[in-house]
Amino acid sequence: MGPHRIDIATQLFALQDKTYAGFQSKQIPTIPRETIIGVRTPELRKMAKQVSKTPAAQEFMQTLPHRYFDENQLHAFILSEEKDFDACIAELERFLPYVDNWATCDQLSPKCFKKHTQELIPYIRRWMASRHTYTIRFGMGMLMRYYLDEAFKPEYLEWVAVVQSEEYYIRMMQAWVFATALAKQWDAAFPYIGQHRLHPWTRNKAIQKAIESYRITDEQKRILRALCR
Numbered sequence: 001m002g003p004h005r006i007d008i009a010t011q012l013f014a015l016q017d018k019t020y021a022g023f024q025s026k027q028i029p030t031i032p033r034e035t036i037i038g039v040r041t042p043e044l045r046k047m048a049k050q051v052s053k054t055p056a057a058q059e060f061m062q063t064l065p066h067r068y069f070d071e072n073q074l075h076a077f078i079l080s081e082e083k084d085f086d087a088c089i090a091e092l093e094r095f096l097p098y099v100d101n102w103a104t105c106d107q108l109s110p111k112c113f114k115k116h117t118q119e120l121i122p123y124i125r126r127w128m129a130s131r132h133t134y135t136i137r138f139g140m141g142m143l144m145r146y147y148l149d150e151a152f153k154p155e156y157l158e159w160v161a162v163v164q165s166e167e168y169y170i171r172m173m174q175a176w177v178f179a180t181a182l183a184k185q186w187d188a189a190f191p192y193i194g195q196h197r198l199h200p201w202t203r204n205k206a207i208q209k210a211i212e213s214y215r216i217t218d219e220q221k222r223i224l225r226a227l228c229r
Contacts, residue, residue, distance in 0.1 A: 144173075
């Protein structure tokens with residue numbers, strides 16, 4: 001373990017909020033409580049910007065797996081700052097197998113992706129074919145973020161629908177994608193709901209999320225509620 005890694009861990013513990021750590025532990029039940037230091041997200045984002053591109057950050061990111069949840073969060077935020085697409089993909093491919101919770105997965109959002117949606121699609125397809133829960137979830141999350149507006153193609157919804165998994169955090173993301181698609185691409189998304197083309201739990205959760213959304217019209221909500229009867 002190099003001195004830079006110790007330095008970053010020391011910095012994280014200096015920002016520790018034990019009450020917040022307890023709160024986080026309840027929100028992320030899949031990881032051990034003792035791995036949560038309790039650094040608040042704004043502090044982690046600030047630290048990521050400060051250390052990004054420094055030798056300390058480079059050594060830190062090479063040292064996997066990390067011991068603490070907060071280290072994974074910091075890694076995700078540093079990676080999200082990467083502006084070079086190819087470098088970002090290379091780092092992502094190294095890091096994704098070590099992502100072990102929904103929070104790190106969902107907060108990992110590289111800014112460079114917005115300008116590289118065409119090049120990103122093959123990677124999303126591959127991530128969604130992974131056997132690793134949070135790699136699959138990450139792929140779906142990127143599809144939801146960048147491909148339900150101008151870049152949308154109907155087959156993208158099929159990619160999400162065909163993923164078979166008993167994992168809660170995969171099914172929840174599938175539901176989230178379809179709830180968002182109902183708001184943005186109703187005509188393409190609704191048949192998956194109306195024709196029972198999703199797992200029943202996922203379908204019901206998607207309907208619930210859509211009904212709770214302010215982006216869904218009252219008439220659309222009426223149609224969705226009728227499907228629950």
